[in-house]
Amino acid sequence: MSIETTLLPLAEQRPEPVGRRRRRGRRTGIRVVLIPFAWSLAIFDVAVLLWVFLGSFKTTRELLFDPWGLPASPQVQNYVDAWNSANLGAGIFNSVVLVLGCSLATILLSAPAAYALSRFRRPSAGMLTVVLVLGLGVPAQAVFIPLYVAFDRIGLTDSVFGLFVIYTGLAIPFTVFLLTGFFRSLPKELEEAAALDGLKPGRTFWTIMLPLTRSGLVTVFILNAISFWGETFFAIVFLRQETTISVSLLQFVKTMQYTGARWDVLFAGIVLVLLPLLVVYIWAGSKIVEGIAAGYGK
Amino acid sequence: MPESALADRAETATAAPQRGDASLVKNPESAFDASRRRSYRVFVFPAVIVFVLILVLPTLFTIASSFTSWSGSGAMTFVGFDNYARMFRDPKFLVAVGNTFWIVVGVGVLVYAISFGLTLVLQNALGRKAIRSIIFFPTLIPGIVISILWGFLFNPDGLINGFLRIIGVVDPPPWLGSSLIFPTILLGMTWLSVGMYTIILLSAADRIPPEYYEVADLAGASALQRFRYVTLPLMWDVVSVTAVLWCITSLKTFEFLLTFSSTSGTLPDTGIWNLAVYSYAAAFPAGGVANFGASAACGVIMLLLALVLTILVRRIMRGDDIEY
Numbered sequence: 001m002s003i004e005t006t007l008l009p010l011a012e013q014r015p016e017p018v019g020r021r022r023r024r025g026r027r028t029g030i031r032v033v034l035i036p037f038a039w040s041l042a043i044f045d046v047a048v049l050l051w052v053f054l055g056s057f058k059t060t061r062e063l064l065f066d067p068w069g070l071p072a073s074p075q076v077q078n079y080v081d082a083w084n085s086a087n088l089g090a091g092i093f094n095s096v097v098l099v100l101g102c103s104l105a106t107i108l109l110s111a112p113a114a115y116a117l118s119r120f121r122r123p124s125a126g127m128l129t130v131v132l133v134l135g136l137g138v139p140a141q142a143v144f145i146p147l148y149v150a151f152d153r154i155g156l157t158d159s160v161f162g163l164f165v166i167y168t169g170l171a172i173p174f175t176v177f178l179l180t181g182f183f184r185s186l187p188k189e190l191e192e193a194a195a196l197d198g199l200k201p202g203r204t205f206w207t208i209m210l211p212l213t214r215s216g217l218v219t220v221f222i223l224n225a226i227s228f229w230g231e232t233f234f235a236i237v238f239l240r241q242e243t244t245i246s247v248s249l250l251q252f253v254k255t256m257q258y259t260g261a262r263w264d265v266l267f268a269g270i271v272l273v274l275l276p277l278l279v280v281y282i283w284a285g286s287k288i289v290e291g292i293a294a295g296y297g298k
Numbered sequence: 299m300p301e302s303a304l305a306d307r308a309e310t311a312t313a314a315p316q317r318g319d320a321s322l323v324k325n326p327e328s329a330f331d332a333s334r335r336r337s338y339r340v341f342v343f344p345a346v347i348v349f350v351l352i353l354v355l356p357t358l359f360t361i362a363s364s365f366t367s368w369s370g371s372g373a374m375t376f377v378g379f380d381n382y383a384r385m386f387r388d389p390k391f392l393v394a395v396g397n398t399f400w401i402v403v404g405v406g407v408l409v410y411a412i413s414f415g416l417t418l419v420l421q422n423a424l425g426r427k428a429i430r431s432i433i434f435f436p437t438l439i440p441g442i443v444i445s446i447l448w449g450f451l452f453n454p455d456g457l458i459n460g461f462l463r464i465i466g467v468v469d470p471p472p473w474l475g476s477s478l479i480f481p482t483i484l485l486g487m488t489w490l491s492v493g494m495y496t497i498i499l500l501s502a503a504d505r506i507p508p509e510y511y512e513v514a515d516l517a518g519a520s521a522l523q524r525f526r527y528v529t530l531p532l533m534w535d536v537v538s539v540t541a542v543l544w545c546i547t548s549l550k551t552f553e554f555l556l557t558f559s560s561t562s563g564t565l566p567d568t569g570i571w572n573l574a575v576y577s578y579a580a581a582f583p584a585g586g587v588a589n590f591g592a593s594a595a596c597g598v599i600m601l602l603l604a605l606v607l608t609i610l611v612r613r614i615m616r617g618d619d620i621e622y
Contacts, residue, residue, distance in 0.1 A: 030521055034419040041416075041492070042432040048447065049435075051457070067457050109345045116341035120334045128342065135353045137604040139550045141577035141597035143356035145363065145590050148581075149370060150356075169352025172345055195330045201337040230440020232553040233574075237582070246442045246553070253446060253557055254564065263450065270443050277438050285431055288438075292494070293501035296539050 052274070056267040063263050078268035088269045091248035094160050095229060096276075098244065101164050103225045106171040107217055113172075114179035115205055119191070129180060135173030140233045148237055158240040166234055171224050178223075178295045182216030183209070219291030222284055226277065245273050357601065364594035369587055381595035390568045391596070394576040400484060401572055402548045402607070408488045409544070410537075413495040417503050418525045420496070430500065433493040441490070441553030448486040449474065449558055479558060480570050487554055491544075498540050502533035538615035545607040549600060550574055573600050 055063050057074040083089040113132075117125045147166060148157065156162030186209060194204040210217070232246040239247050249269060256262060281288070327335070364381055366374040385391045416433075420426045436444065451457045452473035459470040473482045506529065514524045530537075552574040558566050565584050566575065573596055580593035 031419055034415050035423055038416050038420060038423070038429050038433075039425075041489075042429045045432050045436060048451075052447065064455060067460055109348055112341040113345035116334075116338050120338050120341075121331070122335065122338050128346070132345070132349060135349060137546050137601075137608060138353055138357055139546075139574070139597065139600045139604060140552075141550070141574055141593070142360050142601040143353060143597075145370075145581055145594055145597070146356040146359035147352070149590075166352060169348045172349045173353075176345065192330065195333070201334050202340070205341070226438050230442060230553070232440070232442050232556065233550075233578070237578070246440055249442055249446065250556065266446065270446065273440065273443055278435075281431075281435060281438060285434075289431070289434060289497055289501070293498055296498050296536060296543065 049274070052267055053271055056264065056271045058264055058267075060262060060264045063267070075264060078264045079272070081262070081265045082269035082272060086248060086252040086265055086269050087243055088245065088248045088252075088272060091243045091245040092272060094243060095245045098160060098164055098167065099225045099228045102167040102171065102228050103221045105164070105168045106175050106224055107221060109168065110172050110175035111179055111210060111213075111217065112205060114176045115183050115209060117176070118180040118183045119186075119188075129176070132173055132176045136177065140170075144234065144237055151238065157238050158242050159238075160242055160244075163234060163238055163244070166238070167228050167231065170234075171227075175220050175224065178220050178291070179213070179216060181294065182213045186212055215287065216291070218284070219287050219294075222280060222288055223291060226280070226288075229273075229277065249273070360594045360597050361601075363591060364598045366591050368590045370581075370590050374591075377591070381591045382599075385592060385595055385599075390571060391576055393568060394571040394573050397480065397570065398549065398572040398574075398603075400480070401487065401551050402545055405484050405487045405491070406541075406544050406548060408484075409491045409495055410541075412488070412492050413499050414525070414530075416492070416496045417499045417529070418521060420500060421503055421529070430497060434497050435493065436490050437494040437497075439490075442557060444490050445483075445486065445554045445557040448482075448489075448554075452482050474558070476567070476569055479567075483554060483558060483570060487548075487551065490554070491548075495540060495544070498536065499533065502536040503529050506532045534615070538612065541611045541615060542608050545611055546604050549604055549607070552578070573603075 051067075054071065055067075056078055057076070058066075058071040059075055062069065062071060116122075117129045117132075151157050151162050151166075156165070190208055190212075191201075191204055194208055195201075199207075230246060231244075232250070235244045235247050236250065243251075249266070252262075252266060252269065256266070363374060365376060365378060367377045367380070368374040420429060423429070453459070454472060454474070456473075458473065462470040471478055473479070510528050510532070511524060514528050519527065551572055555566050555570055555572060555575050558570060564582075565579050571579070577593045577596035577600065580589045580596060582588065
């Protein structure tokens, strides 16, 4: 179907001047409603972030009874409490280790596979890619019991390493999906030239092709890191004594029901969780956005 | 240009030589292809092995165990479709099915309506870059944090009601009361998701060559018509891929519901359960015996739903792929 036929209905509606004026009115009508809506959505997001940040320096009393005011005296103690008594320090430490380890391991596993699947022209490659990408559709609830039981037998429940193995496996479909797109855009001549120079496919991949997709790799690394940073389901299923940020936050929310609401400490904890994200976003925001757009675009 | 349907994309990724290719019959495999054939397995194996161990085998095992009665330790006894039959008689499960439907379809329609609207006006608005990057940020925030904040905002004495009182609402609604809590949660999910889908749709719209818009303007199209006849058809395949993504991700919603728990301890009220929470609650109940069979059966239902939704969405949204 060509674009001309798509536009045909438009061309047929030769508008009379009156009609055109009415339509222009409708156009501004839409914009008048939607542009303020877009701005208020953005302002709401920023306001919530600022408000959380300010709130983390207030007392709980101030938070509840003077939500709009500035803190009378900044409560830095909130952060100390969040780090220690809410056990967020341990959670942040484990989550950072997990995020870095899993994102790296996922790329080390998936990049060679994505490369071979997208460029080696093997008869099985098409089917195998489909199977791997179909893994995107498998909900956690369809795999967690066997994993829990199996990991329990080999002593990997309640361990950060166990979680590392699971996250890395779960991230393979998405990573292969994105990276095949990146690898497919590379020119074929490079590989042929490298082969003429006597490079084996492995060498070609590590020294030539992989560096060429650096931006894609960074994007995938960040996207995976962000999704591991906040993962909750497997973390609460598998961990008992050990903790990640999501488990620590969740436990703190639960204990508040018995020990009284310490919203101020919770807010400090939330700021600690958000800060790394904000830093990454300011540093590589455009990369993230482009990566996501490229992944689902053409 | 490859269609970005997942399967099609994979097939075009590996342009297999035509079977009737004469050159293939005549020439034996080149050294270049032969060395690649030998290293193919080394490249692909590690990922495939981990994938099979973490995703494929557990899925098969879950399907098998959904036909058994099993508490994790001890014996598995085969009970046929008993778990499924019991589940469909369980009012908690039926509520969870309804809620899952509301999340996938209700929030989905809302998210797409808002994302389309934003795409329509942001394509050439002032400050679009700023708006774009700001509304995307919530997507990155862990679901658990968003839901804690959402709960706090909508507390009886929270910020939202405080604001409503300021503008003169005497008796603001009890957002977290049993009748309103689920709509409040749906609203939160919409807020959380709009950024991501707006970003994807906007960048798809940005790839549309400007000539088409000029033609549309010459024909005297309004903003809505431009969207309807130019933007939408030319980004239709992206809409359809992201719709599949939406179904798969929203089906698994879990964190967002978890923090809205009543005083009963770890699990939220059964009124706001979806299938993901139901499955978790069956395996790790607040009290009582773990029922891994029921949990697995619910997991299988979710798997089937993901499959059916994917096929349905692709089928419904199959449009002509427009080359440009």
